[in-house]
Amino acid sequence: MPRARRTELVALTGAKVVSNTALRWVGPFLPTLERAFSTTTGTLTGVMGICELGGLTTVATGPSLDRGHERRVFTLGLVAVAVSSLIALAGTVPAFAVSFLVLILGVSNLTVAGHAWIGHRVPFAARGRAIGAFETSWAIALLAGAPLLAALIAWVGWRGPYVALAVGAVVAAVVVLRLVGADAPHLAERPAAARASLPRSAWPPMVGSALTAAAGIGTFVVSGAWLDDAYGLSTGGLGVVAAMFGLVELVSSTTVATHGDRIGARRSVLAGLVVLLLGVATMLSAGDSRTIAIAGLLVLLTGFEYGFVSSLTLVSEAAPEARGRAIGLSNAMGTVARATSVFVGGQLYEAFGMTGTLTLVSSCAVAAFVAFSLTRR
Numbered sequence: 444m445p446r447a448r449r450t451e452l453v454a455l456t457g458a459k460v461v462s463n464t465a466l467r468w469v470g471p472f473l474p475t476l477e478r479a480f481s482t483t484t485g486t487l488t489g490v491m492g493i494c495e496l497g498g499l500t501t502v503a504t505g506p507s508l509d510r511g512h513e514r515r516v517f518t519l520g521l522v523a524v525a526v527s528s529l530i531a532l533a534g535t536v537p538a539f540a541v542s543f544l545v546l547i548l549g550v551s552n553l554t555v556a557g558h559a560w561i562g563h564r565v566p567f568a569a570r571g572r573a574i575g576a577f578e579t580s581w582a583i584a585l586l587a588g589a590p591l592l593a594a595l596i597a598w599v600g601w602r603g604p605y606v607a608l609a610v611g612a613v614v615a616a617v618v619v620l621r622l623v624g625a626d627a628p629h630l631a632e633r634p635a636a637a638r639a640s641l642p643r644s645a646w647p648p649m650v651g652s653a654l655t656a657a658a659g660i661g662t663f664v665v666s667g668a669w670l671d672d673a674y675g676l677s678t679g680g681l682g683v684v685a686a687m688f689g690l691v692e693l694v695s696s697t698t699v700a701t702h703g704d705r706i707g708a709r710r711s712v713l714a715g716l717v718v719l720l721l722g723v724a725t726m727l728s729a730g731d732s733r734t735i736a737i738a739g740l741l742v743l744l745t746g747f748e749y750g751f752v753s754s755l756t757l758v759s760e761a762a763p764e765a766r767g768r769a770i771g772l773s774n775a776m777g778t779v780a781r782a783t784s785v786f787v788g789g790q791l792y793e794a795f796g797m798t799g800t801l802t803l804v805s806s807c808a809v810a811a812f813v814a815f816s817l818t819r820r
Contacts, residue, residue: 447624448564450622451622451623451624452561452573452576452577454618454619454622454623455517455557455560455577455619455623456576456577456579456580457580457615457618458517458521458553458615458616458618458619459553459554459557459577459580459581460580460583460584460587460588461521461524461608461611461612461614461615462520462521462524462549462550462553462554462580462612462615463550463580463581463583463584463588464584464585464588464592464608464611465524465527465528465546465550465608465612466546466547466550466584467581467584467585467588467589467663468584468585468588468589468592468604468685469487469491469543470663470664470665470666470667471585471589471666471667471681471682471684471685471688472592472593472596472604472667472681472682472685473487473488473664473665473667473668474667474668474671474681475596475601476539476601477668479534479600479601480534480535480536480539482536483793484665484668484789484792484793485789485790485792485793486536487536487539487789488664488665488785488786488788488789488790488792489786489789489790490536490539490540490543491543491664491785491786491789492782492783492784492785492786492787492789493540493782493786494540494543494544494546494547494782495547495778495781495782495785496547496778496779496782497544497545497547497548497551497778498547498548498551498774498775498777498778498781498782499775499778499779500548500551500552500775501551501552501555501770501771501772501774501775501778502771502772502775503771504516504552504555504556504767504771505555505559505765505767505768505769505770505771505772506767506768506771507767508555508556508559508766508767508770508771509559509765509766509767509768510767511563513556513557513559513560513563514556514560514619514620514623514624514625516552516553516555516556517552517553517556517557517560517619517623518553518616518619518620519549519552519553520548520549520550520551520552520553520554520556521549521553521612521613521615521616521619522549522612522613522616523545523546523548523549523550523552524546524549524550524553524608524612525608525609525610525612525613525616526545526549526609527542527543527544527545527546527549528542528546528605528606528608528609528612529605529609530542530545531543531605532602532605532606534602547778551774551778554774555767555770555771555774557577558574558577558755558758558759558770559766559767559770561573561574561577561759562759562760562766562767562770563766563767567756567759567760568704569704570704570756570759570760571699571700571703571704571708571711571753571756572700572701572703572704573700574699574700574752574755574756574759575696575697575698575699575700575701575703575752576696576700578696578699578748578752578755579693579696579697579700581692581696581748581752582689582690582691582692582693582694582695582696582748583689583693584689585685585686585688585689585692586686586689586690586692586693587686587689588689589682589685589686589688589689590682590683590685590686591607592604592607592682593679593681593682593683593685594682595607597679641761641762641765641768641769641772642761642762644761644818645761645762645769647814647815647817647818648754648757648758648761648773648814648815648818649758649761649769649772649773649776650776650811650814651712651754651757651811651812651814651815651818652751652754652755652757652758652773652776652777652811653773653776653777653779653780653781654780654807654808654810654811654814655712655715655716655747655750655751655754655807655808655811656751656777656780656781657777657780657781657783657784657804657807658716658719658747658784658804658805658807658808658811659719659743659744659747659748659751660781660784660785661784661785661787661788661800661803661804661807662740662743662744662747662788662800662801662804663688663744664784664785664788664789665788665789665792665797665800666688666740667681667685668792669736669792669796669797670684670733670736670737673736673796673797674733674736676733684737684740687737687741688740688741688744691741691744691745691748692744692745692748694745695715695744695745695746695748695749695752696748696749696752698749699711699749699752699753699756703752703753703756708753708754708756708757709753709757709815709818711749711750711753712750712753712754712757712811712815713750713812713815713816714746714749714750715746715747715748715749715750715751715753716746716750716808716811716812716815717746717812718742718743718745718746718749718750719742719743719746719747719750719808720746720805720808720809721742721743721746722739722740722741722742722743722744722745722746723739723743723801723804723805723808724739725738725739725742725743726739726740726743726797726801727739727798727801743804750811754815757815757818758770758773761773780807784803784804784807787803788800788803788804791803
């Protein structure tokens with residue numbers, strides 16, 4: 444890409460690090476928030492699962508992205524992240540619910556805006572590299588963000604991360620407005636096709652991507668509670684483990700960026716799902732071994748990150764004539780899948796422990812494998 448385009452991509456990726464940190468820190472530090480809000484894992488995961496449905500709004504956002512409003516949507520998403528952090532400072536379960544809903548609205552819409560921005564500007568032959576680079580933000584959010592937030596919790600309490608994230612989101616919005624080019628309309632070569640139904644071939648990768656997301660989030664959201672309940676991991680320990688999660692995810696997304704275009708997105712997704720299922724098997728065999736349990740989580744998240752980021756490349760080309768609409772709809776499908784996984788996975792965890800959650804996760808991964816097997820090359 445031209446240097447100016449690379450600068451814009453770096454700015455968008457840095458801003459997404461902030462938004463992803465706001466979203467991802469909740470799972471590993473769920474025990475801390477349980478104590479702060481005087482509630483249970485089931486209650487918080489139930490709230491989070493319902494709030495995930497806020498991502499359905501990307502269906503309405505998609506057409507706006509096809510008209511060239513990516514920067515506007517992205518910036519408004521960052522503003523929503525800042526507002527959500529301020530709401531959470533009230534320190535009650537209802538405030539957490541409202542905060543998480545606003546957070547999901549912001550993160551979901553800025554994410555699809557970023558993918559549409561890349562899809563409209565980067566040829567498919569090099570898109571895996573661009574999307575892989577953009578999605579390193581998902582891993583960096585844990586690798587860099589989790590230890591910092593753990594230190595803030597130890598220093599000033601659970602409100603520290605929320606204040607830091609509110610400030611960070613505002614700064615990120617200013618950076619995006621200054622460094623990313625202003626919105627410009629896209630000239631649709633086939634406007635009639637953009638208004639028509641999406642092609643039948645678009646659905647398998649969209650369904651597969653949604654199920655892959657469900658498999659990953661279903662495990663991640665209860666990972667902190669599991670390590671705390673079953674292995675007595677402290678808040679500091681959770682911060683270290685979360686950083687390890689971020690490291691393996693960074694390796695995965697970077698591998699997509701450097702090798703995904705050569706390997707092929709479809710084969711990359713299938714390989715990632717196989718690795719995810721190996722992680723499930725390792726976790727189920729962990730017994731009383733904390734080392735094996737953490738190793739299994741790392742393997743699972745490696746496969747998830749590599750497979751999911753690769754799936755985004757397929758989704759970005761599922762309907763080239765209506766790219767924004769397809770990306771928005773795919774995210775909405777992922778929203779329903781993630782919300783169901785978070786809600787049901789949390790309840791299964793409380794009822795049957797991690798075995799119940801992993802049964803759901805492995806079912807989603809197998810179904811995703813079938814969907815991608817049906818995806819056109």
